[in-house]
Structure formats: structure tokens, C-alpha cells
Amino acid sequence: MLKRARLPLVAAPMLLVSGPELVIAACRAGVFGSFPTANCRAEGELDEWLYRIAAACGPDAAPCVPNLIVHRSNPRLDQDLDVILRHRPAAVITSVGSPAAVAPALRAAGIQVWCDVATVRHAERAIDAGADGLILLTAGAGGQTGSANPFAFVRAVRQRFDGIVALSGGQADGHALLAARALGCDLGYMGTRFIATREARADERYKDFVVESELDDIHLTNALSGLETNLLRRSLLAQGLDPAEFGLGPKRFSMTALEGREGGAPKRWRDIWSAGHSVSGVSDVPSVAELVDRLAAEYAEAARTTHALTAEPAQAAESGRVPGGAW
Ligand SMILES: Cc1cc2nc3c(=O)[nH]c(=O)nc-3n(C[C@H](O)[C@H](O)[C@H](O)COP(=O)(O)O)c2cc1C
Known part of the structure; x- marks a missing residue:
């Protein structure tokens, strides 16, 4: 599979x-x-x-x-x-x-x-x-x-x-x-x-926020659904919300709260946008096909680099030889 x-x-x-x-x-x-x-x-x-x-x-x-x-x-x-x-x-x-x-x-x-x-x-x-x-x-x-x-x-x-x-x-x-x-x-x-x-x-502004943000711009809170959630600080600010008021409190997950069905504005997940620390690695909005091609090329390049990094120490370790700075 x-x-x-x-x-x-x-x-x-x-x-x-x-x-x-x-x-x-x-x-x-x-x-x-x-x-x-x-x-x-x-x-x-x-x-x-x-x-x-x-x-x-x-x-x-x-x-x-x-x-x-x-x-x-x-x-x-x-x-x-x-x-x-x-x-x-x-x-x-x-x-x-x-x-x-x-x-x-x-x-x-x-x-x-x-x-x-x-x-x-x-x-x-x-x-x-x-x-x-x-x-x-x-x-x-x-x-x-x-x-x-x-x-x-x-x-x-x-x-x-x-x-x-x-x-x-x-x-x-x-x-x-x-x-x-x-x-x-x-x-x-x-x-x-x-x-x-x-x-x-995702809204085009949401995609822009992901592109423009660094990992320092990710804000951790459980105020949205009860569970700890990473949010885009820019999205809170764009809704006129103070990130300081979105902190960590007692935990209780509720799907209805997440979806905003428990009342209250703004409309939760729809209006307050989430992303993770990996925003730092996002700088464009490609098609999925372009993105996967790029990921495949990077993966192959990383495999080549890793092989170069590890081949000599691995051989040295197998032969019992001290690699002498070959790490
Ligand atoms: C906007 C958003 C919505 C998500 N919704 C769900 C969800 O409905 N179900 C789920 O299992 N995970 C959900 N996740 C978590 C992702 O499936 C995944 O675990 C996470 O995005 C991986 O971390 P990354 O964002 O750093 O790549 C969501 C993540 C984001 C960013």
C-alpha cells in the first residue's frame, strides 16, 4: 500500500x-x-x-x-x-x-x-x-x-x-x-x-499569511477548541484580536466550539487561521503537482547529501576503524 x-x-x-x-x-x-x-x-x-x-x-x-x-x-x-x-x-x-x-x-x-x-x-x-x-x-x-x-x-x-x-x-x-x-x-x-x-x-489572504510568516509568528493557544492549536499571529491581528488574550487555559475539546456553533464572533476556525512552524519553509503558492515535483527533487538531493555524509563513517564503523573526523 x-x-x-x-x-x-x-x-x-x-x-x-x-x-x-x-x-x-x-x-x-x-x-x-x-x-x-x-x-x-x-x-x-x-x-x-x-x-x-x-x-x-x-x-x-x-x-x-x-x-x-x-x-x-x-x-x-x-x-x-x-x-x-x-x-x-x-x-x-x-x-x-x-x-x-x-x-x-x-x-x-x-x-x-x-x-x-x-x-x-x-x-x-x-x-x-x-x-x-x-x-x-x-x-x-x-x-x-x-x-x-x-x-x-x-x-x-x-x-x-x-x-x-x-x-x-x-x-x-x-x-x-x-x-x-x-x-x-x-x-x-x-x-x-x-x-x-x-x-x-483557503482564502487567498490566508495563503499570503502562510507565505509571509516565519515560525516566530506562530501563536500557541487552546482558547479556540480546548486543545492546543497553532495559529497565525497575522490572522488574529487581522480580526482585531489581541494575541495576548489567546493563551493557554483549562483543556476541554469541543467540535461545536471549534466550528463556532457555540456562538461568539469571530467565527472561530473559519476566520482565525492556523498554521505550524513549517511556515518558515513556505515562500510561494505553487500547484500541488509543482510542489510534489519540487519535494521529490529535494528528497533525492537530500538522499545524495546524506549518503555522502554517512558512507565513510559507516564503512569505518563496520571495519572497526576510527573514522578520524570523517563524520
Ligand atoms: C488549517 C489546519 C486544519 C487542520 N485540520 C485537521 C483535521 O481536521 N483533522 C486532522 O486530523 N488534522 C488536522 N490538521 C493537522 C494536520 O493534519 C497535520 O497534522 C499538521 O498540519 C502537520 O503539521 P504541519 O502543518 O507543520 O505540516 C489541521 C492542520 C491545519 C494547519
């Missing part, structure tokens, strides 16, 4: 940003495409999107792996699960909660379950629930972020899990993607980089 992709990469699911255009372009370019099923608003829309994506991609494209938000405050979980079971994608990404309630049905239908997790304890619970893959949310990720250090987290998970591991957070180019692979991951996972693509359903 992983070999159906040209690059070991998922164009990550993003609330309001990932639609069929982005997914189709990603899968056709050769990376896994994904979207949260919550992005389908109208009755029957999820069914229609999955048919449209399958028809546009055909058998040679990389797989589409839809994302189910499994938190109990998601009112559409059962309904969306039924649609997914009928379409049988190769895998489903579960987020914001334990996959235990949905994993048996998905796995019985031959659908792999990839779970996003932010702590070792979450990872262990997902493994116990039968996860085929783990997506490790780490510090600096766009959207609802993790706080773990990626080096420590990947190595801790690799001590207990030999299934598929994807690293989420901080990657915007092929060099970072290769680093994720070197660390022990099967896949990289990029959200922020794909906001600034032509196919993303």
Missing part, C-alpha cells in the same frame, strides 16, 4: 482547507491525499466526494485516506463511518480521540486504521485498539498540535510498534521528509505546506 505513492508523504487532512481538488491533485501527483469528512457539509456530500476522487484518480494514483474525527462531540461520526465502509478506501486516519469505537468495523472491511496520537500513552492505547499506523503529532504542527519532541517521540514509539509511522509537524521540504525517514518513520505528513497551494480551499 505504501508503495502506491511516489514519495513517502501524506498531504495531511485540514478542516475547511482540504477539498476534493487538493486530494485529487495530491493523489495524482503521487502522494497520499486526505480530507476530514467534517469538510462535507451537505447531505450526501461525502459520498459524492469519494466517488469524484476515485473517478478522477484511477488505479495508478496514490491512495486517498479520509480522516474521521472520532471525538464524541462529532455529531456525524456514525453516518460518515457508514459511507466510508461502503467506499472502502485503503486506510482511514482517525483523530482527536481513541480509535477503539471505529477500528473493528474498519479493519473488518479491510481498511487500515491510522491513528493520530500526541503522547506515548495515546500511542499505546491506539496500538491496543488495533492501529495499523500511527501519526505522531509533534511540537509546532499546524492545527491541533502535539508538544512532544519529534526525535524522542519517534524513537519511543519505534520501541513498541513496527507498523506504519508517520511524522506530523515541521516539514515543508524534501530535506525534512528524508530526515523523518532517517528517524524511523515510513511517511512524512505535511499540512501547512499544502495550505499555500493553488488547489487548497
Whole structure:
């Protein structure tokens, strides 16, 4: 299944940003495409999107792996699960909660379950629930972020899990993607980089903010949904909001709060925009196909550089010779 992709990469699911255009372009370019099923608003829309994506991609494209938000405050979980079971994608990404309630049905239908997790304890619970893959949310990720250090987290998970591991957070180019692979991951996972693509359903000003921001301009708060979320400082300022008032308080996730259905202006996720530390690696708004070509070239270049860096010390280590500064 992983070999159906040209690059070991998922164009990550993003609330309001990932639609069929982005997914189709990603899968056709050769990376896994994904979207949260919550992005389908109208009755029957999820069914229609999955048919449209399958028809546009055909058998040679990389797989589409839809994302189910499994938190109990998601009112559409059962309904969306039924649609997914009928379409049988190769895998489903579960987020914001334990996959235990949905994993048996998905796995019985031959659908792999990839779970996003932010702590070792979450990872262990997902493994116990039968996860085929783990997506490790780490510090600096766009959207609802993790706080773990990626080096420590990947190595801790690799001590207990030999299934598929994807690293989420901080990657915007092929060099970072290769680093994720070197660390022990099967896949990289990029959200922020794909906001600034032509196919993303993001406001043009949102794309400009991603291009113009540095990682210092990313603001961490849990005031939006209860979970720690990275926001574009420029977006808060553009809404006339003071970033100092968007801090860290008590935690309680609520999907209705996230969507702004609990009242209050501005309209939450729609008007206050999120991105991760990887904004520092985004300086243009290409098409997805152009972006994936560029990532593939960078990945190949990074592999060449890494080979040059490691070949002599590796040979020296194998022969027991001290490499003498060849590191
Ligand atoms: C605007 C935005 C919306 C997101 N929405 C979701 C979502 O609905 N479901 C989900 O599992 N992850 C969501 N994420 C997280 C991404 O899937 C991914 O984990 C993250 O973007 C990776 O970090 P990066 O942005 O540094 O690449 C979102 C991220 C962003 C930036």
C-alpha cells in the first residue's frame, strides 16, 4: 500500500482547507491525499466526494485516506463511518480521540486504521485498539498540535510498534521528509505546506499569511477548541484580536466550539487561521503537482547529501576503524 505513492508523504487532512481538488491533485501527483469528512457539509456530500476522487484518480494514483474525527462531540461520526465502509478506501486516519469505537468495523472491511496520537500513552492505547499506523503529532504542527519532541517521540514509539509511522509537524521540504525517514518513520505528513497551494480551499489572504510568516509568528493557544492549536499571529491581528488574550487555559475539546456553533464572533476556525512552524519553509503558492515535483527533487538531493555524509563513517564503523573526523 505504501508503495502506491511516489514519495513517502501524506498531504495531511485540514478542516475547511482540504477539498476534493487538493486530494485529487495530491493523489495524482503521487502522494497520499486526505480530507476530514467534517469538510462535507451537505447531505450526501461525502459520498459524492469519494466517488469524484476515485473517478478522477484511477488505479495508478496514490491512495486517498479520509480522516474521521472520532471525538464524541462529532455529531456525524456514525453516518460518515457508514459511507466510508461502503467506499472502502485503503486506510482511514482517525483523530482527536481513541480509535477503539471505529477500528473493528474498519479493519473488518479491510481498511487500515491510522491513528493520530500526541503522547506515548495515546500511542499505546491506539496500538491496543488495533492501529495499523500511527501519526505522531509533534511540537509546532499546524492545527491541533502535539508538544512532544519529534526525535524522542519517534524513537519511543519505534520501541513498541513496527507498523506504519508517520511524522506530523515541521516539514515543508524534501530535506525534512528524508530526515523523518532517517528517524524511523515510513511517511512524512505535511499540512501547512499544502495550505499555500493553488488547489487548497483557503482564502487567498490566508495563503499570503502562510507565505509571509516565519515560525516566530506562530501563536500557541487552546482558547479556540480546548486543545492546543497553532495559529497565525497575522490572522488574529487581522480580526482585531489581541494575541495576548489567546493563551493557554483549562483543556476541554469541543467540535461545536471549534466550528463556532457555540456562538461568539469571530467565527472561530473559519476566520482565525492556523498554521505550524513549517511556515518558515513556505515562500510561494505553487500547484500541488509543482510542489510534489519540487519535494521529490529535494528528497533525492537530500538522499545524495546524506549518503555522502554517512558512507565513510559507516564503512569505518563496520571495519572497526576510527573514522578520524570523517563524520
Ligand atoms: C488549517 C489546519 C486544519 C487542520 N485540520 C485537521 C483535521 O481536521 N483533522 C486532522 O486530523 N488534522 C488536522 N490538521 C493537522 C494536520 O493534519 C497535520 O497534522 C499538521 O498540519 C502537520 O503539521 P504541519 O502543518 O507543520 O505540516 C489541521 C492542520 C491545519 C494547519
